[in-house]
Amino acid sequence: MVTVDDFASPVRPTWCTGCGNFAIWNAVKRALAQAGLAPHQVMLVSGIGCGSKLPDYTRANGYMTLHGRTVPVATGVRLANHGLRVVCTHGDGDAYAEGLGHMLHAARRNIGLVDIVQDNRIYGLTKGQYSPTSDRGRVSKTSPWGSFELPVNPIALALAAGATFVARSWSGDLQHLVETIVRALGHRGYALIDVFQPCVTFNRQNSYDYYRPRVYKLQDDPAYDVTDKMAAFAKALEWGDRIPIGVFYQVEDRPAYEEQVPALKAGPLAPRPLEKLRPDQVRRLLEEVM
């Protein structure tokens, strides 16, 4: 039986006391344990940023890569070994600034990744610049006059790009986070989970107290149909005093990218022994150029 303790790393987090990353970290470990995935059966891929240090604090296969390139590296891992459950953990700068294009293409491909975005709506590790999910008018070190830019809407973007699982959760509700990640781990294709992650040091606006009265759970409404894309779009645009969390959209009728790759029909690539070409294969290759 896999337990949360199996994921205990000797490295202690360097996050600030009260950082929303602690809840995400705990939720990832609990969700993996609940899903019965042992540390060697998963790969945590991250980029660069406060949240991207999560794999260092977790005993599991991991790879801390480049800022913004979490998803393409994870895609390579997944295609090379789809026997591994690949989970991305990276921040909003990583996912929605440098990595936004990759996210949309991953959604469109329906590659089997769980993409957890630690969305604190600020740059933390570089100490307080506005991020792609910062509100318009946000005053920061690089926007002293208040940001002129609209925040990206990751939920709507992912839906528009064809994502088959789109969810939002937040660090103030560990149980909801765990449930959402467990559900994503059971999804066959690309699964985005945007997680509101209060940054207690550089983002005083989007705090626990800001989110708590605003968030409500989509799944509390038994009539909400997660397979209804238009309903999901409507909910994706809901913002302000009431902010929906939960699974906006989930369909299982589209095969994951890796399910369709001819070379992967025989199973994961990485464990296969590498052998020289057989003489008949060599002959066929040479005949092509005779």
Place this chain on the structure above:
Amino acid sequence: MQHVSDELSIRIGGEAGMGLESSGVGFSQALVRGGLHVFGLPDYHSRIRGGHNFFTVRIAHRPLYSHTEPVHLLLALDPETVRRHIGALVPGGAVVYDEKDGLPDTPRRADVQYFSVPLSRLAEEAGGNAIMRNTLVFAVAAGLIGFDPAYIERVARDNFARKGPAVVDANLRVIAAGVEAARPFQADFPFRMEAVPGAPRRLLLNGNQAFAMGALAGGCRFVSGYPMTPGSPVLEWMAAHAAEYGVVTVQVEDEIAALCLAIGAGYAGVRAMAPTSGGGFSLMVEALGLAGMTEVPVVVYEAQRPGPSTGLATRTEQGDLLFVLHASQGEFPRIILAPGTVEQAFEAGWRAFNLAERYQTPVIVLSDHYLATSVRDVAPEDLNFDAVVIDRGEWLTEAELDNLEGEYKRHRFTESGISPRAIPGHPKAVYASSSDEHDEYGHIEENAENRRRMHEKRMRKLETARAGMRPPSLYGLEDGDLTFIAWGSTYGPLREAVDRLNGQGVRARMLHFTDIWPVPEGVEGLLTGETVAVEGNYSGQFADLLRMATGHTVSGRILKWDGRPISPEYITHHASRFTLHVSRFTHPVKSET
């Protein structure tokens, strides 16, 4: 008067969309099946229709390594071809032009012949479509040089079989019409090149195909790329073979993703590569450092074209050497190979993956448009599949991992710098590596002592790798006075230039490098006497690299940066300076095309 030629070159020219390259390669295939040796060189613009394209096939009874400048027979599918290339014809040579096009109102050359053939009309009549004059005109050429058209017919049968018998028959009728149309001119055309019946079968392929084949043979099972001339045919070739050979190929959103996917696959334990050209490589630069830092084996195939920026998209240059050598911030070991021939491209294909896994670091294979796209015939055994070795380096087996004591150290300090690798997925080798500086386990670590040791460990791999790098090959007179230094695709033209110079009593030799970085051991001792670097770039980048690595300053440089490949004539022309005195730089003569 007719005579059996030692060699001859046939050039077909026209607009993009006229099917010059496909018919040119088809004709080359027929020549090779007919026991002749060929070197086929495409020259085209970055466009799908219009413009001026041409394909030159050089034919001989001996193996060829290069194109050459003189042309014996010009096949003009438009007047522009006559205008541009009439000057390249040797005295006695001929131009075949379409009766309906007539000739351009440029001065006629008295020493060449003009054969008017109703190419369009005959193609229309025999094949039902004037576009088939590309096939027809090569049949005319076969008729003129006395090459048995049966070989062309057989290639047409093979190549058009999948399009159905009607298409095959139309092509056969067109070929017959072409041969017939050549008859009236046969006696006037002085150059003959007859087939050698019963010659052993040979292969015809370009550097891209050879590299891709070598990579597949060497266990490459993952290819991610974004289309860019001239590197993307490698992705296409792999995609065409993916299902049969169990290769994952992905066309991704950009070259950043291309290398990141390959690195992810490499991290997971699959031999992976990203083919591209210089522009795409520019986007890969940051990821290259990730592979260096986290010690991930990965191969980048960089087929150079002239830069900067978009440059000349469909032309050739060797201008990226120092760029790929220094690309990405910080210091990390990398290996650079630069194959110069089809055989070397095949070998680089499988060797690159062994080097990448043995030293757990990125390997860059530098090709260029000339090598990537020009076709040459080689014997089947020249693509030496028997010599292929799959060496995965220091790799912990399942059994070794089962018995592992203590926590696995992915980046263990070792004397060689190589840390035995475990592929993610084993319960005893659970680890996370980081692009941040890390300790032996992979954990992020900023401690100065750890940094010093870890950086040294990585950099030691470069010295370990150096011992495995191959010295340059020597061609020509072993004790020659004049040493030409080449790397990559200048091999062929320079080899021929050395032969010609030695024929003139110059006493020349060529040192050709395929293993560029780390610079092989002992190179200093080979750089003696008068040394001349021959490179397809403006500054002589390899000469500069040699000076950096060995302290040797070359006596001179023969360089070319007009986007066109270096020819043997270009080298011998400029080499005359070095047979008299030493000149620091030479500049290209104006290209006639």
